[in-house]
Amino acid sequence: MDIFDNINPMDFRYYGRNPDLFSKLQPYLSESATIRYMARVELALVNALARRKICSKDDLKEIITAIEKVRAGNVYEEEDRIKHNVRALVNLIRKNVSDRAKPFVHFTATSHDIICTADALRLKEVSEKVVLPLMKTLMVDLIDLAMKEKDTVQIGRTHGQHADPITFGFTMTEYVSRLGRRILRVKHAAGNFRGKLSGAVGAYNAQSLFFDDPMKFEKEVLRDLGLKPSTHSTQIVEPEFVLDYLHAIISTFGILANMADDLRHLQRSEIAEISEAFAKKQVGSSTMPHKRNPINFENVKSMWKAYMPRMTTQYMDQISEHQRDLTNSASQRYVPETIAALCSVMMRLDKAIKNLVVDKENLRKNFNITKDMIAAEPLYILLASYNHPDAHEKVRELTLLAEKSGNRLLDIAFRDDSLQPYFKKMTKRQQDILKNLEQYTGMASKKTEDCCKFWKKKLKL
């Protein structure tokens, strides 16, 4: 199939044409990977049989060789014939072993013993090998940026309005902290996947025909794969392990979308405190050659809009009737795509963060716009603390007056007779801050340091 015959943008565009992402994800999330992982589980099963001497070493060898020959295309052709995907795989393996070895392929297993365990395994491995490393790389680059800009004064914004001053490093530290916590959660969920070998309805019916201890045998097979069973299963593993994992994935996505939105807005023409780097041959717009658009930040937000709603599929897939209806069969096939999307977005965002252009002049310019009005907060708080009977209202009136007269709030305040007793009571540092608002950044710099240090240590970065 021509790549451009595909319908899904991940396949024809974001993953399919990004060699770096492709080589990272293909071994875990592609359909060929699905088949390979299922074969690995079939292998683990035979391994355990050989260890218990239920089959011979020769049987095992034969089966290993047969499994290595399995190709996705062949499995699909067999499935076309018999309309059952796991049976197709089993047929292919059995076809290539002697009659003596045949019974030990898929021995006592039901399809979903293989599928659930294979899915758990590949989600675990893609997390360890790709997702978490990408999260950590992004984390390291965020920390670098935050530490580099920890003293760069920026006006803080709430309601889109200028509020108290902070530093740009502090701004980025928000994402250090939130992403750090998500790394812990993804790690926990990725380490908590479960497999199963409990048969068609979870009661080990078939297994019980041959084993006295089918639950122990299940543990042996799974241990080989680095997995364990849950306290109960039906035809399938309890859905909450994948659900919790995807919650960790989607909530990470949400943090990246928030960061992208923030940076996108900081790149607005009127604000322009930061911007994405711009390649030499890059075209900003087909008719406006001067445009520098935050296309990577926009992509991150847009991908979040495409993938976040898919959590709803997961919540619906919690419901499966009795020992399983199969209405989660197709829908669960879409799980890998969401993980691929997060990886795509992390690589993109990391590159943008690494090359972020910080415009210190504009940071200062914006800060100066409302610098004077910002004095309202410390002024009110200091007046109140020195027992002014109605500081909030007094300052509100002064700001209206300042606005009306065009004079600086503090000039008016310092000239206000009624306030003189209060100014006298203030400490030197308090007076200094009122006069020099750049110092009114509170603990922004220290918080940046503390938080970055904390997460670096916690995550061993």
Add this chain to the structure above:
Amino acid sequence: MDIFDNINPMDFRYYGRNPDLFSKLQPYLSESATIRYMARVELALVNALARRKICSKDDLKEIITAIEKVRAGNVYEEEDRIKHNVRALVNLIRKNVSDRAKPFVHFTATSHDIICTADALRLKEVSEKVVLPLMKTLMVDLIDLAMKEKDTVQIGRTHGQHADPITFGFTMTEYVSRLGRRILRVKHAAGNFRGKLSGAVGAYNAQSLFFDDPMKFEKEVLRDLGLKPSTHSTQIVEPEFVLDYLHAIISTFGILANMADDLRHLQRSEIAEISEAFAKKQVGSSTMPHKRNPINFENVKSMWKAYMPRMTTQYMDQISEHQRDLTNSASQRYVPETIAALCSVMMRLDKAIKNLVVDKENLRKNFNITKDMIAAEPLYILLASYNHPDAHEKVRELTLLAEKSGNRLLDIAFRDDSLQPYFKKMTKRQQDILKNLEQYTGMASKKTEDCCKFWKKKLKL
């Protein structure tokens, strides 16, 4: 790319390996189709220029030839270089025309004049050529089934409990009626897509440099493509046209999911009133060779779970800041997939409906289980209508008595002295129905006929 390197199941499985669906959808919904449609819009633009003699017929001819040479792969290569997809297309076309013709390629247009219009066009055409025909085919087969079974008595069910009798034809008529109404809605939405040629912010800024009547020119270009503009646009067409269309698509999906659920449950081992046909070589289960599973109905429900939540993406994409932020750029690339999913599901369901096995014996058997208790409703209603002072309570007590004693409700009722005066007042037909519950199907058969006739005529099937 190997098809099994894909990550998305539509690409590697449902559409990508279904030659019938592939050939239907590739011309509209694949990425190559995207490029072809954009080229068609560029062509319509030059056509209109030639008609107004702004460019010459020779220019037009050159450009047509150049456009025919465009291939998705080349456009993507150029995009890799300059990071802008529409400009990439424009570059490719311009490269293959004389300097004289060059200016007329993409003349005064902005990228989204091309993209929005191309998207409108392909959604319109895939609807007319694929979606609506598939809906109608399914409709015809549903009507055939309903009419065939219009007199086949079935027990009606509410709360999963036996209620009043109906017919199986009446059961299927529910879907005739609901699907019929969706066809009207999809048709309406598909006929209501809008294009644009209003420039980078919707105010025809560039166009106004050359045309006195840019809004008229926009109409000319769009008319050629069978489209029209909305009353306003920004950089993009108002999102509600695609939104309403996808609401029509997703709400159609919901009806199919409901039908699939109903049939799935009717196939339960204990009910077994219908079943999917089963191919000769088909494997029911990898360990339970006797199983006949409703895999097609399960697939329909599962696909609905995968795609229904994507409406949330559309509702989020209604929001685009000012004359457009681009956070809907990636997310809107996923629209074709949802349409492909509905088509996949309709083809599958149609085949299942056409080959549906109706088990009349089981229908009768199930009806007989509660036949006697069902008499409670007409009994209560008739007693009430003949002025029994407390008919509902009386019948409730009789049913408890019947349950307890194991006697038939009506036997008990007919022997109850206090009820004799009421039985005497009943008409012959009323008494007959009480004695012969199979006749208590109300208007089920007539409703089936009326409804099927109505929709056949309305939709010219």
Add this chain to the structure above:
Amino acid sequence: MDIFDNINPMDFRYYGRNPDLFSKLQPYLSESATIRYMARVELALVNALARRKICSKDDLKEIITAIEKVRAGNVYEEEDRIKHNVRALVNLIRKNVSDRAKPFVHFTATSHDIICTADALRLKEVSEKVVLPLMKTLMVDLIDLAMKEKDTVQIGRTHGQHADPITFGFTMTEYVSRLGRRILRVKHAAGNFRGKLSGAVGAYNAQSLFFDDPMKFEKEVLRDLGLKPSTHSTQIVEPEFVLDYLHAIISTFGILANMADDLRHLQRSEIAEISEAFAKKQVGSSTMPHKRNPINFENVKSMWKAYMPRMTTQYMDQISEHQRDLTNSASQRYVPETIAALCSVMMRLDKAIKNLVVDKENLRKNFNITKDMIAAEPLYILLASYNHPDAHEKVRELTLLAEKSGNRLLDIAFRDDSLQPYFKKMTKRQQDILKNLEQYTGMASKKTEDCCKFWKKKLKL
């Protein structure tokens, strides 16, 4: 119950403490309204019986009197006793009429004949009496604003970056157009609700015991209420009528959220082109007395986030097994709240629009920031049209040069030798626009006029 014992913010805050909204909505959307509407349907049923002389005028009179006495509290008490809400209502009515009249209360009806019809009726009436009038009021105020500011130059923005110039009136016209179209859709959906009187499974079983023409009788009852039946029903009306209506409601909500977002961003400290009016005693922030926050615009967006996801409930409620499972019973009780939320938001937004402060000075200031760079677009387009072989690239280079040198783009361009031949070919108007970018607003003003005129006429405003 104390209002502050409530848990839901609509009840204790947005609707419950807003006398204007409360008096508008209580008659349609409160639980007392639910009971009143059910009683109205019971009444319509008896009315039709009297018209057909199945019951006498005296029976009718008795029942009318009994229905008028029904109070929500009493119905709930009876429900507590018998655990069935419609039967509770029926009991209360029957208790207050003579034995002769009793049978005609709820005659042949099933609970959901009453509930579905009552719901259709109240949704229809709240739409006609409250929702559509509020939409139109907002529309009128938007049109007024757009027309007033149709010539006020504003810089257009895409990607949050300055793009081509427009006017503020044109900006608001986007919402005139989108909201106008939603009014049509809400109106259509509100005029398309359906009732039913087809009994427990939709086959008119009970009705058929007494009527030869139960479908005609159903139409008579519904016609009295201004409703009609669908082509099929089960125990319930097909869910798509309410679904389509809520799609219209939620997609309206999305447009308001977009408008609120736009205005919120235009109120940013650095942009400040508009702002919400600010009451005299209003407190902007508990510690920053000077803040003027866009709290109404924020509320609109936030309410959208609270209510938009509920469409998913509606899409799930499309699925109801067989002739109905009751898993949509509780969930459908939440429908009125979404309508109330939209009304709340429309009243709030309308007030904010009416009192919107437009800061012309800042509009001009912002426009001037990039005025020079904006010339890039017309320059490129004009050069291209006069056969410059590579206009886009040339202008891109000039903008980089302008940026680097600090000179104005057009100054550099006009001095560029290679461009002289092209400038000479330009018309006077083209040259004027290059020199005077305020004129480069395209059709912004005319589009505003046309669009406002169109919708005023279409909606008879």
Add this chain to the structure above:
Amino acid sequence: MDIFDNINPMDFRYYGRNPDLFSKLQPYLSESATIRYMARVELALVNALARRKICSKDDLKEIITAIEKVRAGNVYEEEDRIKHNVRALVNLIRKNVSDRAKPFVHFTATSHDIICTADALRLKEVSEKVVLPLMKTLMVDLIDLAMKEKDTVQIGRTHGQHADPITFGFTMTEYVSRLGRRILRVKHAAGNFRGKLSGAVGAYNAQSLFFDDPMKFEKEVLRDLGLKPSTHSTQIVEPEFVLDYLHAIISTFGILANMADDLRHLQRSEIAEISEAFAKKQVGSSTMPHKRNPINFENVKSMWKAYMPRMTTQYMDQISEHQRDLTNSASQRYVPETIAALCSVMMRLDKAIKNLVVDKENLRKNFNITKDMIAAEPLYILLASYNHPDAHEKVRELTLLAEKSGNRLLDIAFRDDSLQPYFKKMTKRQQDILKNLEQYTGMASKKTEDCCKFWKKKLKL
């Protein structure tokens, strides 16, 4: 306000009219509770000031007295006047203390220091005092049921089709296991809420005017309330703490919905293995007095449909621009309702589980329907294990034959010459199971015991 003037069903129906639920939840989730919790945080702040001797003990006493007088109604009246809810609370407190004590009310705090901390506190407490106890009660009753029925043979079902036998206890054990794991998650999330006292933008600007160690002071205040801060905050606490908690809540809801669906289907007329208990005066249907409907199970599923989609609101509320936009202000007010809904559903479900009617006769009857065909699985597996070259295909053919001839599968199999060598090789136990399928329940009973024991111990039930 009359309770029936409310619009939201939780307020007027599920919580508002359920005295038991009302008394449990009102202290935490009502709007009066909101105010009380905010006052508690204001108090903790003053307490810490007094401990540091920044204010005197007399000041503290005055403020405590003033805080005790605060009523929701008064706060709302003040908010009506000044349009700011926290400032309204602060005004009320300050009004009732001496001028000397006034400055210490809300000292250096920003509104969201109070709101975020109050929310964290009440979510923590409602979890500890209501949510977790209700989960555990349900857990205990599920374990009782599972253990009681651990040996009651039930046919297992996959695809709605009879599969391998299990026991009804094993069926319920699925929910013991899944719910057990959710209890751990809710507990973890409930123990992980964070408060803040870091000021308007999270940088402790105001606090830094007075404290050298504002981060230490924050910890002191929070410790008093049993909370701690996160590694970073802006105007608000990082949204992921509430998000994770609600994921735990909603995923619990999903498990209950699954259980309700299972039980609902087991109550179908044709299956009837279990049923909800039915009150004496209860009305099943307004026209079908005999109906016994699974109304509680339906309610659980329906409530899940109403509340599950609200997770989307939470995922959207992860995004807040810069140091906070306020578009999460209204939407977060809806959080308590979702918790109330889960509690409502747990109480309802627990009652239904406690009174569940298990129909052993029907369990046996259903098992017998397909008992013979079920033998297919062990037969196939045993044949395969004894080296039958194509066991799966052979058994598939035998089942078709059995179906066709009406004979029992095993009778046919035991008479099949080609199979005799294999039967001879089987162990006695294997042969017994083939002849007595009731024994083919695998480890169902043991698994029930193990799993129930595990969770009882783990959760100290």
